[in-house]
Amino acid sequence: MEEPMCLIENNPNEQLRVNQEALKILQSIQQPVVVVAIVGLYRTGKSYLMNKLAGKKKGFSLGATIQAETMGIWMWCLPHPENPDHTLVLLDTEGLGDVEKSNIENDAWIFALSILLSSTLVYNSMGIIDQFALEKLQYVTELTKRIKVKATATKTSEDGEEENSDDFLRFFPAFVWAVRDFTLQLKLNGCPISSDEYLENALRRKKGQPKKLDLAKKCIRQYFPSRKCFVFDRPAGSRDLSELDDLSEKMLSPNFVVQAHRFCQHIYESAQPKMIEGGHLVTGILLGHLVVTYVDTISSGSIPCIENAVVALAQIENTAAVHDAITYYEAEIEKHLKLPTETIEELLKVHAQYEKEAIKVFLARAFKDDDHDYQKELGERLQSKLSELCSRNEQASLDRCQAVLLELFQDLEENFGKGTYSVAGGYLKFLDHQKEKLEQYHLLPGKGIMASKALEEFLKSKEAAAQSILQADRTLTEKEKELEVERVRAEASAQEAKLHKQMKEEAIKMAQEKERSYKEHEAQLMAKMEEDRKKMQAEHEMVMNRKLEVIEQRGLQLQNIQ
Template identity: 80%
Template sequence: MPPSTTMEAPMCLIENNPGEQLRVNQEALEVLQSIQQPVVVVAIVGLYRTGKSYLMNKLAGRKKGFSLGATIQAETMGIWMWCVPHPEKPDHTLVLLDTEGLGDVEKSNIENDSWIFALSILLSSSLVYNSMGTIDQFALEKLQYVTELTKRIKVKSATTKTSEGEEEASSDEFLRFFPAFIWTVRDFTLKLMLNGCSISSDEYLENALRRKKGHPEKLDLAKKCIRQYFPSRKCFVFDRPAASRDLEELEDLSEKMLSPNFVVQAHRFRQFIYECAEAKVIQGGYVVTGTLLGHLAVTYVDAISSGSIPCIENAVVALAQIENTAAVHNGLTRYEAEIEKCLKLPTEAVEELLELHAQCEKEAIKVFMARAFKDDNHEYQKELGNQLQVKLLDLCSRNEQASSDRCQAVLMELFQDMEEKLGKGIYSVAGGYQQFLDDQKEKVDQYHLVPGKGLKASKALQDFLKSKEAAAQSILQADRTLTDKQKEIEVERVRAEASARETELHKQMKDEAVQRAKQQEQSYREHEKQLMDKMEVDRKTLLAEHEMVMKRKLKEQKRLQEEGFQQEVSKLNLQIKRLQEQVKQQQQQRGGSRGGKSCVIQ
């Protein structure tokens, strides 16, 4: 992260002012969008006054930063952001999002609690849910925000309907896009024991999420949603950090004054986040930078403010337009940089220029492919291809002009003394024509020996000699040593030589046209090759995504069978079969479809 964007303290990213709509803070947005690195986004949510900010300060490696407060009133309003260099992932930025406490009875707009929770999910790659005491019925009931997610977030712009007219459950889609879920339990005083055996904190969470028939529907629904929506789950339990009398000064306490168990637990939590929390990705496994995260924040908040439901698919499409436009620009910029680094005009042959263009074009396509995503109709790749062809034409034009300028300078210098003789009439004497021819031949021979004239050498010489034909004819006719017959023969000889040079020029132009046609075919093949490579990577990413969802579904199916929810097992069977078909289709599409040339650059 450039020094100019290093944040010494948190800033409010999404403001939640009383009586107003949620809105993005422009100053914080500019900071976020200045970050070109991939971002690991960790958001924390939970009831107010549960110590969320203290944990986030720990992740930032600071004692102070996010406001803790020491009263019963909530301190954090909206969503606050702190961007710091990632401690263990080079060239990554750790983006910490601290949210206002849920369930604050003093709020003027309780409705925004649900939107804050939804935004935390939409923006983060790891979501920390912070609660106090134990994971019990009360804690689960406070997670009603999870049960409302289908009302707050849409995965696709068009909703699939079941035969009964109800919206089909989006759990498999949520699994693809939702962050990792981490439950942190604060002031935990129980022993991690189950049926007389020690268990891990993860096992404690999974046992708490076990569903039992006859339990209250609201409680069961919260468990069901957590299990269905989140691709991975983790749990950390924490002792009380310090004695009650010291809690008001918690951020000023040295580590020695904290509970030893809490210090160990906080270190374990911090290391897990540093080592295991992944960079934020969107559909297709595309890694999100700070710039893109800023665009996502604006897109989602604008949707909420307009009364719409934030849609992941729409946000991805909007991001794709921004990124693909930038990808074209980056590709062209790389092309120009490579050309200027290697180019030396004029070139002696068109093949040399076309070969250089091909090398630079390959680099440009590589840069484009690295950034572009969801270019389903190859619209942006076509644009890149067309722009590169325009640049090639401009390059050829510059090369020809440089060659012409060089040749003109050489010809003017070589023929300067002949021009002076013509001006003084030195050749307008008996035997002057032969002297003219001898001098001209000497100059032409010298011209051929001059290096670096480029591919317009023959054309420039032809045009120059043609411009001197009138003067040569005048000298020929004035030379009394030649008979009329000799003069006629000489005229024919000059015409024949000019015709031969013209024929050679036409052949050269034809050869150049053939070379350019080969270049276009090579250009297409390079576009196609890199497109196929990218499609194969995308196919493998999608296959891995399908397999991840199917693995989670199979695991959930097994748990539901153990818990006796046979009707839900049957529904899961249908979803698993559908996923298995998708996996099979992806496996059969190895290598992708090559399609026609028109899909790339024509």
């Protein structure tokens, strides 16, 4: 994208609405996306920081007045500076707490959407992290009223709080607090500390502090598994702030330039791609579906539910995964299989090779196919494709053989018309000519698997003419004619038995192919399930480790309070 575009519109006296043009651009992105959203009070320089991330002087609109500039959520999709296989999606949100807004309710929804859509959430504030700054982050204390992780009702603890912080840990983005115009020294009890330590100290419950004042801190500690803090000097003097986007880097505060570079490098190197349950990477297509699902839910008056959104997403994505797999299979078969094949084994070998690859294509995109319905659908469609392929192969072979036979026997047809064989000794002459043509037919390559069947049908169609020649030949006795009829019948019977055996062998091979196909699906599914199990285990271990950290922090805080 050359410039940002509004993704979610927040017009006065209207519900949130998705901009279809921006959605189309987002859903054209097939790469995994690293989604960085920024939230914070209005007029605190969020857009300028996002332009820095974009590597541009201008992009997201900056304002030089007391009025908020950004409305809704704006999107900028850019090539990832460090990872060419990913796309960086920047989401700049309208400022929270704008007194001129007609719909303050949407502030909370903008904040909730930023969390739901991002993989890294940047909270931008001015000055220092104190109680005032934490109070302005009130929306974090309302998340359980704005976001549901599971569709089923959650249990509540004795103090009435919902016990779903573990679920939030699994699904919430990494949290970065950007403190702008920071003027203090990073010291604690006279000792230098890092900006991360400054944040963690600010989030600790202070001795004698009422529980209510600790609520925002507690929510940040519990809901966000990864936390980071960056402090920034004022970028320029007061006179230059109104022209900030026009200032060259030389005119900015040297400290700010270093701090901004540090911040950007952290995002480029550490911000993870957006993922959903089970470690499934979110592409631009999927992110677009999430945007529509969440905004539609909010507009309907309901609370966005991550589980429901993932289920809806899985249905869309799994349907697309089946389509991708079938499309891949058809393209590769068309490219690598030339019909007709000489044997059924040749066809089955190519089918097996690209069926295996098609299953990989499906499993690479599919997720949450808990009952394996979509993989069963894929299996059925691939079997249908195989049956269709076999029919096409047989027809191609028949067409080829019929054309060859018509060409080879053209001389005999002309002799029939001329009466060449309607003379004494004509039958033996006819047999010699027919034998010569049959030898040529058998030697000709590329006839396919229906060569014998096509020949049998062709010879049957010529039986009446052959019999008339036989009966008209006066050099043969009646006994010789009877023996010849029996010989022809015996040959036809033997050929029919041969064809029956061939069909039986092919039926066995098709049954074996079906069994092989089932085992291939099963083997790849088991491998995928094991991979998903490991991802879920890692996710569970992350949650448990974070819970232990929270428990340890609570213990230390209780000691400090006592």
